[in-house]
Amino acid sequence: MTERPRVHDLLRQKGSRKWLQLHVDNGEEAAAAVEAGIVILSCEADVTLDMVRAAAPSAFVSTGMAHGSVASPDEAVREGFSLLRRGADSIYCSHSPRFIEAMAREAIPVTGHVGLVPNKAAWTGYRAVGRTPEEAARVLREVKDLENAGAATIEVEVVPVRLAAHITATTPMLTMGMGCGTACDTQYLFSCDVLGTHTGHYPRHAKRYDDFVALMAEVQTRRVMAFRAWADDVASGTYPEVTHQVDMSDDAFERALDLTRSF
Template identity: 70%
Template sequence: MTPLTTYELRAAKGTRTWLQLHVDSGAEAAAAVEAGIMILSCEPDHTLVPIRAAAPGAFISAGMPHGTIASEAEAIRAGFAILERGANAVYCSHSPRLIEAMAREGIPVTGHVGLVPNLAEWTGFRAVGKTADEALTVLAEVRDLENAGAACVEVEVVPVELADHITRTTAMVTMGMGCGDVCDTQYLFSSDVLGTHRGHYPRHSKRYADFVALEAELQAKRVAAFRDFAEDVAKGGYPTAGHEVRMDPAELEAFTKRAQTIGRG
């Protein structure tokens, strides 16, 4: 199956809202596609190849770990390596200088504005762009990414009005997280959708399952099964004849006689 392409996403801009998930495994990717979600993001680690295998028709934007590149040459090499492993685009929160280097070589790049976790030292973990001055700063960052040749931009936790303006005035595909329903994609993390962790959940997230409870139930069943196994062995219930392999008596006799001739070192 041919994956959804950057060209197709950009050609459809303004005509529909795509669903998007950040997934952590091939199983999650397969479930997303079965549910009709065709835009995925993931880390470029050991999960990328199985995610691509599980979702051959999906558009995948794979993240480039922040701080792993420091030059245009390194960016280009790392970008092509991620594409070769199955991604359609490379997520990059580095400067426009490094994004431009990749874009010039034809590597589709996803930039990031608003609340950028890798850059939260400068903004804090909060909504970004609520004042006119800050909104203009975000818009300027969008223009920088656009001028650098980025194909997509993640717009995270900015006011709806700002996200709407960005989406209407850029040719980039806007991937919206926590900024209403005005972007080109509606984007969440699978961990938030599935409820896989305890503790803080972002305001913009919504849980549709409780995998923490399911995992606790599975763990209890694991413990119970292991205890049953231990008790069964202790009481002689396992193994039984049905679990064993026995030699034919004649073969055993032949083995016993010949074993006497095998020297010991």
């Protein structure tokens, strides 16, 4: 098994390598991603983390600290250490820089987030962020704040390509790019978008490579067909057959009855 990369390994190759990164929802997806050559994964911090870590021991796993799950920097440190013990290599945190700084001071690798941050979309809407000079300047300020707080990596989501390229070239943090063209250090997508697992909205930057909605509909149809065929066999008497059951000899059966006569 290849030894999994750590933050140091990723940062050491910044500027010389582009990484693939995938957000996965279960262990099966994690194992498939690694088999496909993807070694940077992200996942939720619920039971998904344990499944992903078990299924992909050689992957770098960034796990999300749910927004609002901690209410103080001290709580963030405690939760960060807990997630590291469970197998995370980095902690995604969309809280303010003071939470990130507290974890970074304790050598917990942290991933910050700028641009379209879904947990903060009440203030921006679900749209590209950084198109105007003023908004681009705010994004750059946020990047610097996260950098000064000690974040090791930063997700850059749906910002103009030119801005993402500038961020990548001027920060020592590893940039994880989603919807930023080829500007960032990683090319990042969600497995649900790649696999086509839902019928809802697909973001502009996503590309579907399969149609799991249709696939799972076919699986469900075949489930019903199999269950119905079994029910029909039971009703007609064609199941169970002799090969589906066990029996005992006449002598063994009579002996068993003899042994019960004293009951």
